[in-house]
Amino acid sequence: MEYTSITAEQLTDRPDPHTVTDSRTVYDGAIWDVCSESFRMAGQEEPLTREFITHPGAVSMVVLDEKERILLINQYRHPVRKRMWEIPAGLLDVSGEPALQAAQRELGEEADLTARTWHTLVDFDNSPGSSAEANRIFLARDLSEVPESERFEREGEEAEIVAGFADLDDAVAAVMAGRITSPTATLGILATHIARSRDWATLRAPDAEWTSRPRHEG
Numbered sequence: 614m615e616y617t618s619i620t621a622e623q624l625t626d627r628p629d630p631h632t633v634t635d636s637r638t639v640y641d642g643a644i645w646d647v648c649s650e651s652f653r654m655a656g657q658e659e660p661l662t663r664e665f666i667t668h669p670g671a672v673s674m675v676v677l678d679e680k681e682r683i684l685l686i687n688q689y690r691h692p693v694r695k696r697m698w699e700i701p702a703g704l705l706d707v708s709g710e711p712a713l714q715a716a717q718r719e720l721g722e723e724a725d726l727t728a729r730t731w732h733t734l735v736d737f738d739n740s741p742g743s744s745a746e747a748n749r750i751f752l753a754r755d756l757s758e759v760p761e762s763e764r765f766e767r768e769g770e771e772a773e774i775v776a777g778f779a780d781l782d783d784a785v786a787a788v789m790a791g792r793i794t795s796p797t798a799t800l801g802i803l804a805t806h807i808a809r810s811r812d813w814a815t816l817r818a819p820d821a822e823w824t825s826r827p828r829h830e831g
Contacts, residue, residue, distance in 0.1 A: 628824065634660050638667075644704065645669065668739075668746035670826055672716040673702035673797040675734055675805045676726065676753045682778035683802065684724060689773060698787070699795040700750075700802075705826070712826065713819045716751045724776055725764050728753035732816035735804040738825055739796060747825040750801045752808070752816060781806060 631652040640647035646667045651660040676684035685698045703719030705712065713731060720726050732752045739746040784802045787793040793802070808815050 626825075635662075639664060644706070666744040666746065668744050670705040670746060671702055671739075671748045671797075672705065672712050672719060673700050673748055673750045673801060674716050674720055674753045675700055675750060675801040676720065676724065676728065676756065677781075677805070678756055678778055680778075681781055681809070683781050683784050683805065684726075685777060685779050685784065685798070686723060687775040697795050697798075698793050699798045702748075702797055711820070712749050712823060713751070716749075716753070720753060721759050721764075723774065725759045726753075727757050727759060729755035729757070731819040732813075733819055733821045734808065734816065735800060736823060736825060737796075737800055747823075748797060749823055749826075750797060750804065751819060752805065781809070 631654065633650050633652045635649075635651040637649055638646050639649045647664055648667045649662060649664045651662045653660050678684070684701065686701060687696055687698055689696050701720055701723040703715060703723070705715055707715065710718075716731070717727070720728060730753070734750045734752040736747065736749050739748055781802070784793065784798075785806050788799050788802050793799060
């Protein structure tokens with residue numbers, strides 16, 4: 614393999630759809646499906662077959678209070694048998710709903726909060742080798758509490774959510790020590806730390822273009 618220098622302009626992921634020769638759903642789930650697709654790579658005669666999760670996508674929120682402390686929620690996650698420190702998040706399970714609107718809705722449902730100031734913090738594809746899930750993390754500030762009479766009644770795992778505010782530097786230390794491992798929390802915490810160190814100059818508009826948003830939404 615030959616290595617070349619990569620310019621700043623080249624540092625961008627780009628769409629590169631390959632011709633799909635066969636596509637079928639091998640598992641039809643309540644929230645996401647498992648799809649099996651065959652496609653051809655350039656210069657190869659035989660198609661490759663891959664199975665992956667067709668995910669509607671998700672939004673997450675780094676929520677900072679007036680002291681720049683970060684809101685963390687503690688929630689049980691059955692596949693890993695852990696109670697994990699996370700940031701508020703939710704699926705893009707309402708077809709056509711703008712990502713920002715979904716984030717605002719989820720913040721109220723999971724944390725009983727609203728925010729006046731929103732920015733796009735960072736985007737990521739959660740597990741691109743096995744899932745179509747894309748996630749946008751917002752930064753939410755200037756907080757207010759949802760009136761008690763208007764609060765969402767949480768069910769399932771969310772019924773046991775515990776929430777609190779942590780010092781951002783303590784959260785960074787927890788990530789680097791391997792004590793916080795949720796991907797959204799890890800990336801959100803580190804991205805916020807970087808953005809703060811650059812006086813928030815890296816923040817994007819809350820409705821910034823999001824080309825990775827899955828086509829499987831809703």
